[in-house]
Amino acid sequence: xxxxxxxxYSDTQSRPTLAMKQAMLDAAVGDEQKxxxxxxxxxxxxxxxxxxxxxxxxxxxGTMCNEIAIMVHCRPxxxxxxxxxxxxLKFEGGGPAAFAGANIFPLQGERGIYSAETLEEAIRSxxxxxxxxxxxxxxxxxxxxxxxxxxxxxxxxxxxxARKHGLTTHMDGARLMNAxxxxxxxxxxxxxxxxxxxxxxxKGLGCPIGGVLAGSQAFIxxxxxxxxxxxxxxxxxxxxxxxxxxxFEHHLEKLAQDHxxxxxxxxxxxxxxxxxxxxxTIETNIVLVxxxxxxxxxxxxxxxxxEQGINIGAFSPTVMRAITHLDVDSEMVEEAGSSFVNxxxxxxxxxx
Numbered sequence: 001x002x003x004x005x006x007x008x009y010s011d012t013q014s015r016p017t018l019a020m021k022q023a024m025l026d027a028a029v030g031d032e033q034k035x036x037x038x039x040x041x042x043x044x045x046x047x048x049x050x051x052x053x054x055x056x057x058x059x060x061x062g063t064m065c066n067e068i069a070i071m072v073h074c075r076p077x078x079x080x081x082x083x084x085x086x087x088x089l090k091f092e093g094g095g096p097a098a099f100a101g102a103n104i105f106p107l108q109g110e111r112g113i114y115s116a117e118t119l120e121e122a123i124r125s126x127x128x129x130x131x132x133x134x135x136x137x138x139x140x141x142x143x144x145x146x147x148x149x150x151x152x153x154x155x156x157x158x159x160x161x162a163r164k165h166g167l168t169t170h171m172d173g174a175r176l177m178n179a180x181x182x183x184x185x186x187x188x189x190x191x192x193x194x195x196x197x198x199x200x201x202x203k204g205l206g207c208p209i210g211g212v213l214a215g216s217q218a219f220i221x222x223x224x225x226x227x228x229x230x231x232x233x234x235x236x237x238x239x240x241x242x243x244x245x246x247x248f249e250h251h252l253e254k255l256a257q258d259h260x261x262x263x264x265x266x267x268x269x270x271x272x273x274x275x276x277x278x279x280x281t282i283e284t285n286i287v288l289v290x291x292x293x294x295x296x297x298x299x300x301x302x303x304x305x306x307e308q309g310i311n312i313g314a315f316s317p318t319v320m321r322a323i324t325h326l327d328v329d330s331e332m333v334e335e336a337g338s339s340f341v342n343x344x345x346x347x348x349x350x351x352x
Contacts, residue, residue, distance in 0.1 A: 003311060008328060011323045020207070024239045024246075026242070030238065031235055039242050040237045051173075054217045057227060065211040066088050066092060068230070071099055071226050073134060074101075076102070079133050081135070082105075082139070083114050089106060112146070112148050115158070136159065136167050138169070138194070141286070143175070149182060152193075156193055178284040181256050195219065198212060199211060204251070204258060204325055204326070205247035205251050258325055259324075264334075272294075285325065288319065290318055290319055298319060302320065310335075312336070
């Protein structure tokens with residue numbers, strides 16, 4: 001990918017602001033491994049309280065948050081239940097199998113959300129021939145559901161099923177704060193249903209790196225062992241943690257503008273008669289469109305837009321995804337939406 005002027009490939013493309021960089025420079029630091037980094041300690045305490053958990057640990061990436069949580073909860077041969085389009089299944093390099101020796105049972109469901117009934121039907125009865133059912137994972141928001149928000153009722157229903165069967169629960173909170181801002185439901189309300197949960201710092205919050213994983217003190221003690229084993233233990237991590245503290249103070253309210261921008265972008269992209277919006281509404285900052293009726297390859301459209309300095313992702317021959325974030329303003333949205341429609345028209349005319 002050649003980065004363009006308007007990068008809608010993902011909210012991971014957001015960059016730290018000058019004020020955030022200054023906060024990083026000013027951070028008090030110490031040895032994180034000895035619990036002597038005051039800024040990292042402050043961030044972990046903040047996120048633990050935000051999610052209603054006893055403790056938390058700062059990690060270099062969201063994928064590491066998921067994988068460490070899975071390794072704490074699961075043993076080789078265990079089975080994890082998650083949506084068929086979930087990040088742990090599609091975008092973590094087979095990590096659950098490679099690191100924990102765990103199998104993922106893919107659950108179907110509209111907009112990235114599976115039902116309590118679907119989970120109930122999938123859970124295996126204990127027997128010597130089958131994997132051991134162990135963990136239920138919910139991704140908030142559902143990335144490839146189009147940024148869909150799991151409601152507290154939907155979460156309670158599936159976690160009630162999990163508890164009934166003695167399973168543990170984990171929330172992939174990569175875009176949890178988008179859900180919080182859009183729904184008005186607190187992170188603590190969402191977090192209460194899970195044994196472990198994490199928040200990403202490097203997406204909509206605009207930090208250069210990191211996620212914070214939270215749970216019981218016993219869970220975090222075990223997570224620290226895996227952090228050490230995997231080379232994720234840091235030293236003066238306060239310079240990175242300071243970015244997270246700055247983002248929680250200054251960037252949360254900006255997520256609402258990202259959501260408004262995504263809705264406008266969806267309106268513009270959906271104006272083309274051969275482009276189908278893949279969700280009835282755009283709830284947060286993700287726009288998914290299906291362009292099969294154009295007769296064009298999504299990859300070819302992506303490349304043509306890239307030539308114009310606009311980055312929009314292609315995730316199948318017919319599906320494209322755009323994500324708004326801090327570095328994309330309303331004027332950029334107008335340009336990107338218009339260019340998308342014009343490019344589709346030009347490419348369709350060129351085929352005739």
